[in-house]
Amino acid sequence: MKNWFELIEQYIDNELNAEGRKQVETLMATNFDFSQEYKLRLDVNNAIIERDVVSLRKSLEDIYRNSKEDTGTTIRKLYQKKWQFAAASATILILLGSILLTNQRIPKAENLFNNYYHAETSIMITRSSNIEIDNDVRTALQFYTNAEYQKAIDILLNNQENVISKFYLGLSFIETNKFEEAKASFQAVLDHNDNLFIEQAEWYKALCLLKLENNSEAIQLFSDIENSNSLFKDQASEILKSIR
Amino acid sequence: MTKFNVEEILEGIRQNDAEILQFVYKTFYPYVKYFITNNSGNEDDAQDIFQEAIVIIFRKLKNEQLKISCAFKTYLYSVCRLLWLKQLEKRKAKNELSIDREDYIDLEDDDTQVVSEQSERYRLYQDYFARLSEDCRKVLELSLQKIPLKKIAEIMGYKSDKYAKKRKYQCKERLIQKIKSDPKFKELM
Numbered sequence: 001m002k003n004w005f006e007l008i009e010q011y012i013d014n015e016l017n018a019e020g021r022k023q024v025e026t027l028m029a030t031n032f033d034f035s036q037e038y039k040l041r042l043d044v045n046n047a048i049i050e051r052d053v054v055s056l057r058k059s060l061e062d063i064y065r066n067s068k069e070d071t072g073t074t075i076r077k078l079y080q081k082k083w084q085f086a087a088a089s090a091t092i093l094i095l096l097g098s099i100l101l102t103n104q105r106i107p108k109a110e111n112l113f114n115n116y117y118h119a120e121t122s123i124m125i126t127r128s129s130n131i132e133i134d135n136d137v138r139t140a141l142q143f144y145t146n147a148e149y150q151k152a153i154d155i156l157l158n159n160q161e162n163v164i165s166k167f168y169l170g171l172s173f174i175e176t177n178k179f180e181e182a183k184a185s186f187q188a189v190l191d192h193n194d195n196l197f198i199e200q201a202e203w204y205k206a207l208c209l210l211k212l213e214n215n216s217e218a219i220q221l222f223s224d225i226e227n228s229n230s231l232f233k234d235q236a237s238e239i240l241k242s243i244r
Numbered sequence: 245m246t247k248f249n250v251e252e253i254l255e256g257i258r259q260n261d262a263e264i265l266q267f268v269y270k271t272f273y274p275y276v277k278y279f280i281t282n283n284s285g286n287e288d289d290a291q292d293i294f295q296e297a298i299v300i301i302f303r304k305l306k307n308e309q310l311k312i313s314c315a316f317k318t319y320l321y322s323v324c325r326l327l328w329l330k331q332l333e334k335r336k337a338k339n340e341l342s343i344d345r346e347d348y349i350d351l352e353d354d355d356t357q358v359v360s361e362q363s364e365r366y367r368l369y370q371d372y373f374a375r376l377s378e379d380c381r382k383v384l385e386l387s388l389q390k391i392p393l394k395k396i397a398e399i400m401g402y403k404s405d406k407y408a409k410k411r412k413y414q415c416k417e418r419l420i421q422k423i424k425s426d427p428k429f430k431e432l433m
Contacts, residue, residue, distance in 0.1 A: 146417075
């Protein structure tokens with residue numbers, strides 16, 4: 001299968017000689033799984049460069065979001081008299097409180113997570129020369145970079161002495177859809193309280209809370225991020241606007 | 245709000261024109277929302293189906309496959325209706341519509357189904373692409389623009405074109421694995 005991957009990619013990139021191309025074309029004609037794999041990889045390429053559709057979707061989402069905000073403004077205009085507005089605000093606060101207490105589903109929590117979660121690049125690539133890490137952790141980060149998350153987890157679970165391990169353990173858990181475990185790993189980074197990963201750990205923990213539908217905790221943490229100087233304050237603010 | 249005729253609306257969708265899209269949304273979304281929320285769906289479903297229907301219309305326009313011989317509202321409603329029935333079928337919910345009071349045309353036999361299936365697949369791929377690290381997204385985009393590996397290495401600050409190639413393969417593989425592990429993937433293939 002791994003050879004298929006390279007072969008297909010080389011075929012798509014026009015890097016094969018005549019013999020290689022013939023081999024691929026024969027496989028496509030005779031092997032259903034191979035031709036499906038080829039179709040998938042070609043489709044994915046086409047989807048990546050399809051900027052017009054992505055931009056249309058974005059325009060439609062913006063219109064929808066703005067229209068929801070306008071609805072909020074209209075409600076405020078309807079209650080222009082101060083006492084009426086105060087009464088309405090109180091009602092909204094009570095409703096919001098009850099939503100938080102009962103921890104109902106945040107609409108589009110899944111979409112929000114998908115829109116805001118971006119896989120972190122491993123420090124192997126970005127800061128390898130600046131940080132000293134032992135060989136096991138280095139191997140785990142290589143697995144993480146290669147998207148072999150379970151292998152990364154297996155090593156990192158046994159090497160949790162440093163914050164880097166805990167942080168990438170959290171990210172690997174997210175990538176394998178283990179959000180409770182990911183949350184605990186980010187909490188461990190936050191508990192350490194003296195490292196370079198605090199802002200990222202807060203942000204990813206908040207996204208895990210969103211995914212786990214721990215909404216009151218998620219809102220609290222996004223509010224903390226919004227009110228701090230975090231790298232993620234604008235994104236936290238956008239998420240809070242979508243939720244509220 | 246200014247009113248637009250069918251041709252203007254289609255041209256506006258093709259051009260991703262903010263004013264026309266706003267008009268389409270304000271004028272027609274309420275009907276779609278009413279239809280879906282009264283047939284086992286919620287507002288998120290309505291928004292999703294509405295967006296998907298506009299994207300399908302856009303794709304058909306792009307491929308020059310679209311000829312509308314009815315009111316735009318009827319056509320849009322028909323696409324939304326088809327998509328929602330398909331969705332109900334997937335959810336194994338009852339797909340008898342309790343409220344279905346707008347005019348619609350039968351799209352079962354035309355290529356709307358095919359375009360919609362392709363659109364759904366591409367959406368999944370694009371969602372996962374957006375979730376890759378910035379570094380990966382950039383490498384893949386640059387290589388799909390046919391930029392030479394040497395230049396990619398230069399732009400990305402990699403030590404060699406060999407590493408750029410390795411990174412490109414790693415990123416593509418990561419993306420493919422992510423897509424394949426999504427439960428929706430099997431449904432869509």
